[in-house]
Amino acid sequence: MNYRKGYLVLTLMVAAVLYSCGSGNGQENAQQMQQALPTDFIQVKSGDADVSTGYPGSIEGQDNVDIKAQVTGYLEAVYIKEGQYVNKGQTLFRINPSVYNEQVNTNAAALKSALAAQETARLEVEKLKPLVEGKVVSDMQLKTAQASYKAASAQVAQAQSSLGSSKINANFTYIKAPVSGYIGRIPNRVGNLISPSDPSPLTTLSSIHSVNVYFSMNEADFIAHSRAQNSGNGAQNVELILADGSTYPLPGKLENASGNFDRNTGSIQMKAVFQNPDKLLRAGGTARVMIHNALNGVVKLPKTSVKDIQDRFFVYKLNGKDKVKMTQITVSGSTTQDYFIKEGVNAGDKIAVNRIDALTDGAQVIAKVVPSK
Numbered sequence: 469m470n471y472r473k474g475y476l477v478l479t480l481m482v483a484a485v486l487y488s489c490g491s492g493n494g495q496e497n498a499q500q501m502q503q504a505l506p507t508d509f510i511q512v513k514s515g516d517a518d519v520s521t522g523y524p525g526s527i528e529g530q531d532n533v534d535i536k537a538q539v540t541g542y543l544e545a546v547y548i549k550e551g552q553y554v555n556k557g558q559t560l561f562r563i564n565p566s567v568y569n570e571q572v573n574t575n576a577a578a579l580k581s582a583l584a585a586q587e588t589a590r591l592e593v594e595k596l597k598p599l600v601e602g603k604v605v606s607d608m609q610l611k612t613a614q615a616s617y618k619a620a621s622a623q624v625a626q627a628q629s630s631l632g633s634s635k636i637n638a639n640f641t642y643i644k645a646p647v648s649g650y651i652g653r654i655p656n657r658v659g660n661l662i663s664p665s666d667p668s669p670l671t672t673l674s675s676i677h678s679v680n681v682y683f684s685m686n687e688a689d690f691i692a693h694s695r696a697q698n699s700g701n702g703a704q705n706v707e708l709i710l711a712d713g714s715t716y717p718l719p720g721k722l723e724n725a726s727g728n729f730d731r732n733t734g735s736i737q738m739k740a741v742f743q744n745p746d747k748l749l750r751a752g753g754t755a756r757v758m759i760h761n762a763l764n765g766v767v768k769l770p771k772t773s774v775k776d777i778q779d780r781f782f783v784y785k786l787n788g789k790d791k792v793k794m795t796q797i798t799v800s801g802s803t804t805q806d807y808f809i810k811e812g813v814n815a816g817d818k819i820a821v822n823r824i825d826a827l828t829d830g831a832q833v834i835a836k837v838v839p840s841k
Contacts, residue, residue, distance in 0.1 A: 504832040509786050509818040510773070510840040517768055517808065519761040519801055522709070525683035525740065527753040529674030531647045536669045537662045538640040539563060546658060548651050554673070556648045561670055563662055565641040571634040579627035586624050589617035649675035650750070674751035678743050681708060682725055683757050684735040692801070693722075696761050706740050708749075709756040718743050722759065766800075767809040770841070773821045774799075774807055781807070784827045786818035786835055794829035 541563035548560050592613045599605045652672035656662065662670070685693070696704060708716035719742075726737035740757045742749065749755075775782045780796060787793040797812030813819065818837060820827060827833070 504790060504834050505823050505826060506836065507784075507792070507820050507827065507833040508822045508836050508838045510770075510821050511837060512767055512769065512813055512815055512817045512819055513840065514765050514767050514815045517763045517766050517803075517806070519763060519803060519808070521689060521759050521761075523683040523685060523738075523757045523759075525681040525755055525757045527749050527751060527755060528680050528682060529649060529676045529751040530678045530680060530741075531649065531673075531675035532751055533646055533649075533673045533675075534669035535560060535643060535645075535671050535673055536666065537561075537563060537643065537664055539568065539637050540661070540663045541565075541567065541641060543656055543658055543660045543662050546654065546656075548654075548671075550651055550654050550671075552651045554645045554648065554651060556645055558645045559642050560645055560651075561643040561662075563641040563643070565638055568634065568638040568641055572631065572638050575627065575631040575634045579624070579631050582620065582623040582627040586617070586620035589613065589620040593617050643670065645673055647673060647675045649673045650747075652751070672751070676744050676747060676749060676751060678741060679749045679751070680725075680739045680741055681720070681755055681757055682737060682739045684730075684733065685738045686735050687729060690736050690738075693759070693761075704762070705760050707758045707760070708740065708742060709758055711754055716742065716749070716755070720757070763801075763808070767813055767815060768806040769797075769809055769813065769819060770806055770821060771802070773819050773824065775824050783813060784820040784824065784831075785813070786820070786833075790832050790835060792820060792827055792829070792831055792833055794827075 543561060544564045545562040546560075547562070548554055548558075554560065593610070596605060596610045596613050600607055600610045650673070652674065654671045655668055656670055693704075704722070706720035706722050708720060710716055720740040721742075723739050723741060724736070725739040729736045769783065773783055774797070775784075781799055782794055782796050784792040785795045795812050797807075798810040799807045800810035801808040818835070820833070821838070823833075
């Protein structure tokens with residue numbers, strides 16, 4: 469009887485121990501399930517991407533010419549208006565030509581006098597030649613006459629040159645358009661004294677059949693742009709965003725405007741050339757140059773999936789079924805929403821896209837693969 473009681477007590481004790489062990493494992497498993505974070509993952513794919521970079525620019529005409537006077541005088545007439553389109557060779561301004569016309573008349577008279585003196589010297593030479601042959605006069609007199617004829621001929625050449633210069637100056641009183649284009653501001657009025665040394669031009673003439681949009685590109689962007697051009701890894705196109713936010717309909721062509729970097733700013737001057745058949749773009753305007761690089765076969769991740777720690781980039785990669793591994797990546801470029809990955813992530817990897825601040829290396833998760841945007 470005592471034996472049976474002891475066996476019963478022992479059985480109850482063993483059962484109690486087994487129950488307590490089973491209950492402990494269940495609680496531990498429940499705690500682990502509670503600690504695992506429900507996390508969304510995307511499966512990385514490689515594909516094509518468009519990298520766009522914008523730069524503020526200033527518009528200038530293909531031929532942007534300052535019109536300045538080449539002679540001094542009073543402005544007598546203005547034949548054009550601000551904003552008017554003019555053709556090459558069209559007269560724009562007239563400076564009072566009276567002084568320069570008188571110079572032409574004076575030099576013309578001087579030329580006639582020099583021609584008369586030359587003719588007199590020539591006749592003297594012709595008169596002395598037979599006399600020298602007949603030994604009536606000495607050879608020295610003929611040589612003297614010939615020298616006088618040469619001096620008179622030089623006077624003629626000098627008078628012709630002076631007359632030509634005075635005619636050029638007289639023609640400069642009529643200021644003409646060197647190229648076709650649009651007239652800018654005209655600060656001077658009739659009666660103002662005009663001089664070649666004036667700091668401001670009479671006006672600015674802009675030929676805008678095509679325009680140059682100048683902008684500055686930093687060294688890093690320039691290196692990336694040059695490498696993209698040399699590698700041929702995708703197409704590149706240039707567009708223009710106008711001041712009202714609209715996109716200019718015609719594409720542009722990117723060119724270097726300078727061969728060197730500015731030591732003070734660390735940037736290089738570039739220009740985008742746009743055709744302007746409708747004359748919509750005008751010199752002096754502003755716009756934003758957008759450079760689009762089409763990249764082929766790149767891996768990209770949304771910026772929300774990347775943790776930035778002291779300028780180093782990390783992602784949480786699904787390791788197995790329910791754990792994550794914190795992995796450092798190298799970024800080759802970016803857009804406003806995505807990073808382009810150079811190293812650390814390959815196509816097919818599953819990367820966490822939420823709970824980035826709550827996850828740690830080796831943390832358990834309840835993984836859910838969601839479509840990538």
